Amino acid sequence: MTERPDRDTTATPGGGATARRGGTTAGPVIEVRDLWKSFGDQEVLRGINLTVLDGETMVVLGPSGCGKSVLLKHVIGLMKPDRGSILVEGNELTGLDGRELKDLRMRFGMVFQGAALFDSMTVGENVGLPLKEHCGIEGDELADLVEGKLGMVGLAGASHLQPSELSGGMKKRVALARAIALDPDIVLYDEPTTGLDPIMAEQINQLIRALQRKIHATSIVVTHDLHSAKFTGDKIALMHEGRIEFVGTMDDLRNSDNEAVRIFIARGYASDHRTAWESRGERQ
Amino acid sequence: MRNSSPIPGNAIADAGAGLLGTIGRVAIELVTEVGFASILLWRSTLALRKIGRSMPLVIEQARRIGVESLPLVIMTSVFTGAVTAVQAAYQLKDFVPKIYLGTAIYKSVVIELGPVLTALVVGGRVSASIAAELGTMRVTEQIDAMDAMGIDPIRYLTMPRIVAALVMLPVLTVFADILAIGGGFFVSNASLDLSPKIFIEGMKMHFVARDVLGGLTKALVFGGIISLMGCAAGLRTFGGAVGVGAAATRAVVTSCVLILVSDYVLAVLLFKIIFGE
Numbered sequence: 001m002t003e004r005p006d007r008d009t010t011a012t013p014g015g016g017a018t019a020r021r022g023g024t025t026a027g028p029v030i031e032v033r034d035l036w037k038s039f040g041d042q043e044v045l046r047g048i049n050l051t052v053l054d055g056e057t058m059v060v061l062g063p064s065g066c067g068k069s070v071l072l073k074h075v076i077g078l079m080k081p082d083r084g085s086i087l088v089e090g091n092e093l094t095g096l097d098g099r100e101l102k103d104l105r106m107r108f109g110m111v112f113q114g115a116a117l118f119d120s121m122t123v124g125e126n127v128g129l130p131l132k133e134h135c136g137i138e139g140d141e142l143a144d145l146v147e148g149k150l151g152m153v154g155l156a157g158a159s160h161l162q163p164s165e166l167s168g169g170m171k172k173r174v175a176l177a178r179a180i181a182l183d184p185d186i187v188l189y190d191e192p193t194t195g196l197d198p199i200m201a202e203q204i205n206q207l208i209r210a211l212q213r214k215i216h217a218t219s220i221v222v223t224h225d226l227h228s229a230k231f232t233g234d235k236i237a238l239m240h241e242g243r244i245e246f247v248g249t250m251d252d253l254r255n256s257d258n259e260a261v262r263i264f265i266a267r268g269y270a271s272d273h274r275t276a277w278e279s280r281g282e283r284q
Numbered sequence: 285m286r287n288s289s290p291i292p293g294n295a296i297a298d299a300g301a302g303l304l305g306t307i308g309r310v311a312i313e314l315v316t317e318v319g320f321a322s323i324l325l326w327r328s329t330l331a332l333r334k335i336g337r338s339m340p341l342v343i344e345q346a347r348r349i350g351v352e353s354l355p356l357v358i359m360t361s362v363f364t365g366a367v368t369a370v371q372a373a374y375q376l377k378d379f380v381p382k383i384y385l386g387t388a389i390y391k392s393v394v395i396e397l398g399p400v401l402t403a404l405v406v407g408g409r410v411s412a413s414i415a416a417e418l419g420t421m422r423v424t425e426q427i428d429a430m431d432a433m434g435i436d437p438i439r440y441l442t443m444p445r446i447v448a449a450l451v452m453l454p455v456l457t458v459f460a461d462i463l464a465i466g467g468g469f470f471v472s473n474a475s476l477d478l479s480p481k482i483f484i485e486g487m488k489m490h491f492v493a494r495d496v497l498g499g500l501t502k503a504l505v506f507g508g509i510i511s512l513m514g515c516a517a518g519l520r521t522f523g524g525a526v527g528v529g530a531a532a533t534r535a536v537v538t539s540c541v542l543i544l545v546s547d548y549v550l551a552v553l554l555f556k557i558i559f560g561e
Contacts, residue, residue, distance in 0.1 A: 076432050105434040116429035118421075130433045178433075 026054035028087075029186065029218045030075060035084035037070060044070050045081070046242035057212055057219040059233030061226065061253075063264065066239050068222040069113065069190050075220065076108050076188060077101050088186070106134055109179030109217070113191040115171035117163040123150070123174050124159025130181045149177040152214065153207060169200035176207060180215055187211075189221040193228045205231040226265070238264060317538050321516040324438070325508075328446050331439040341444035348413075349445070349511075350452030353406045354459065360405050361460040364397055365389065365467025373476045382478055386486025389468035391495060395555075398461040399499045400547055403506035406456060407539040411514035414445055415535035418518025419528040427519070442519075446511045453507030454500045461499065498554045505550060506543050513539040 030052040037045040044067040052058040060068050073079045075086060077093055086093040088104060096104060117126050128146045131137045137145065143159070150156050153173040163171060172192060179187055192208060193201035205228050212219055212232075221232050229236055230250045238246040238253065240260035246253065253261060335342070372388045418441060421427050430437050465487075472478040517535035521527045 073428070078428050078431055102434040102436070105432060108432065110429070110432045112425045112429055112432075114424055116425040118426055118429075119424075120417075129435070133433070133435050182433075 026056065028052065029054045029056075029089055030220070031085075031087040032071070032075065033085045033087070035071070035074060035086065036082045037067075037074065037079065038082055044242055045074070045084075048084070048239075048242070048244055050237055050244055050247070052218055052220060055216060055218055057221060057232060057234045058237060059221045059223060059229040059235070060237045060239055060244075061223060061229045061264070062239035063267075064224055067242050068224075068239055071239070072110075072188050072190050072220060072222050076105060076110055106130075106182055107185045108188060109182065109184035109186070110188040111172070111175045111179045111190060111192055113194055115163075115168075115175040117166075117171055117174055117178070119163050121163075122159060123155070123161045123163065123166070126163070126174060127159070127177045127181055130178070134182065145181075146177075149181055150174075152180070152211065153177045167200075168196055169204065172196065172204050173207065176204075176211065180211060180217075183215060184217055187215075187217045187219045189219065189223075189232075191223055191225075192221065192232075193223065193225050201225070201228065208232045240264070313534070314538060314541070317513065317516055317520070317534065318542070320520060321512040324442060324516055324519070325446070325512055327438045328443040331436065331443040332447075334439055335443070335447065338439060338444050341440065342447050345444045345448035346452050349406070349410050349448050350455060353409060353452075353456060356405050356409060357402055357456050357460050358463055360401055361398070361463035362467040364401055365393060365464030365469075366471040368392055368397065368464070369468035369471040369476060373472070373478075382476075383482050383486040383489070385472060385476070385478055386469075386483040387490045388486075389472075390465055390487040391490065393464040393468070394461050394495050394499045396499075396547075396551075398464055399457045399502040399506060400543065402457050402460040403453065403503065403510065403543045404540060406453065407506070407510040407543060408536050410449065411510045411517070411535040411539040412532040414511065414514030415517040415521070415531040416528055418515060419521030419531040422519060422521045423524055423527060437519075442515045445515055446508065449507040449511035450504060451507075453510070454503040457500060457503035461496075494559045498550075498559065501554060502547060502550050505546055509542045509546060510539050513542065 028051045030050075032048050032050040035045050035048040036043070048071060050058070050060075050071075060071060062068050070079065074081055075093075077096065081094055084094075091104075093101075093104065117123075118129070121129070124143070124146045127149050128137075128142050131142055131145055146159055147156060150158055153176050155170065155173050155177065158166075158170070158174075163174070166174065176192075189208065193204050196204060208219075208221070209232055211217075219232075221229070223229055233250070235247060236250055236253050237244050238258070238261050245260040246256055246258050248256070254265070256262070331338075368389050369385065372385055372392075373382075376382075376384060376388065418427070421441075427437050427441070430440060469480065469483055472483050473480055514535045517531040517538070521531040523530075
């Protein structure tokens with residue numbers, strides 16, 4: 001990956017990647033081109049086009065069941081498309097298999113919707129698994145690294161706990177710590193605030209933003225939560241019926257005449273957070 | 285209200301078609317599962333290259349499949365041996381000398397009852413457990429998470445279970461054989477009026493190593509079937525808790541069916557073709 005310029009850590013959320021990097025132009029890290037996927041008769045992805053620039057956080061916004069998570073799983077190679085291509089730094093991902101795909105995936109971190117923690121392992125073993133498997137790190141060194149990652153998500157000292165002992169928010173934090181264990185270049189978030197109460201969702205949003213500043217990774221956040229999108233994203237892509245209907249900043253989204261955008265906002269997705277959003281005013 | 289055919293003949297034909305449809309669906313499901321298990325076996329065989337790194341996982345699975353199944357195997361074997369002694373004594377009395385009771389118990393246990401009953405009871409426990417565990421991991425995206433980290437779920441989850449079952453089923457079968465013969469020996473002495481010396485003499489008279497070898501070969505194959513069908517059902521799970529339950533049931537049914545079918549195939553192969561007359 002090309003070296004990224006340092007970010008302005010005082011930048012406000014939603015300020016845009018270009019603005020935060022002092023106007024430098026970043027190249028595309030992920031390019032999704034004309035991606036199609038069907039399950040039986042149901043077309044889930046219908047010609048998706050999306051470009052995510054280096055260091056940028058792209059939020060894919062859309063109602064539940066519109067295919068956002070399916071898109072994310074294609075980006076990390078967990079699903080094969082019917083047609084179309086996905087380029088990661090110019091390298092075609094859809095044709096990769098075996099060793100090449102594994103090497104590429106090691107540069108990704110992914111936070112799953114339900115956290116997907118291994119319930120037969122402790123928190124520490126969950127976070128340490130990629131380090132142990134890929135780097136051969138064990139013993140005290142592994143314990144120190146795991147503790148460091150857990151500290152980044154505010155869970156220092158929790159490595160001995162079982163996932164069943166954690167709250168929903170803590171599970172998401174552990175999933176975040178596991179996703180950044182290998183210091184990935186790209187982090188994917190699948191509905192990071194779903195199933196959490198508004199206060200915990202707010203904390204997770206802040207944590208995502210803080211981690212983006214710390215690890216400088218290119219990110220894709222998939223969510224149906226408008227407030228989460230506003231808080232975490234540099235750019236918003238609105239997905240509707242298997243297509244990307246809109247790409248732009250949050251300001252562009254609010255001022256858009258696109259029918260799908262108007263309907264999405266009007267129907268009040270993430271209405272739980274509307275008051276909080278409005279009370280914050282125009283954060284940017 | 286459900287529509288029923290006004291003509292009795294048609295109702296019977298509908299019922300027949302329904303039955304055939306069910307049999308067809310079960311057969312397709314069985315063939316699909318076995319096909320998927322074959323691919324899994326091939327990929328697990330390739331993953332054996334990294335067995336050194338997976339040894340702690342193999343040992344953990346050996347403990348879960350082998351050691352934790354031991355109480356069940358002990359109970360099943362002791363009573364199977366005891367029942368075999370009583371039944372054999374009843375069937376052989378009046379026309380076969382009592383010395384052959386030891387022979388009958390040893391032969392039936394080592395060749396057939398030991399490996400098959402051990403496989404059926406362990407299969408019920410282990411294949412359901414593997415299917416439920418992997419099925420839960422599948423529906424909660426834990427397997428996707430593993431894949432996303434660049435860790436091969438076949439090497440990490442499937443291969444250790446298959447290797448452990450291949451090792452532990454013959455070991456459990458040896459235990460089962462010894463305990464079943466012990467059960468038969470005890471009952472023969474306690475209630476069938478057969479002295480220990482005569483029982484052992486009967487066993488020694490027709491002892492051949494190929495009987496033991498044949499029984500353990502069966503156990504090895506059964507171990508592969510149990511673990512493979514458990515893994516296959518687990519990895520093909522979808523649809524939440526209901527899907528996990530269905531996967532566990534499917535694993536037990538396919539394991540038991542394949543154990544019985546392969547028992548016949550192995551009996552012909554081993555005792556008619558390979559060991560011959």
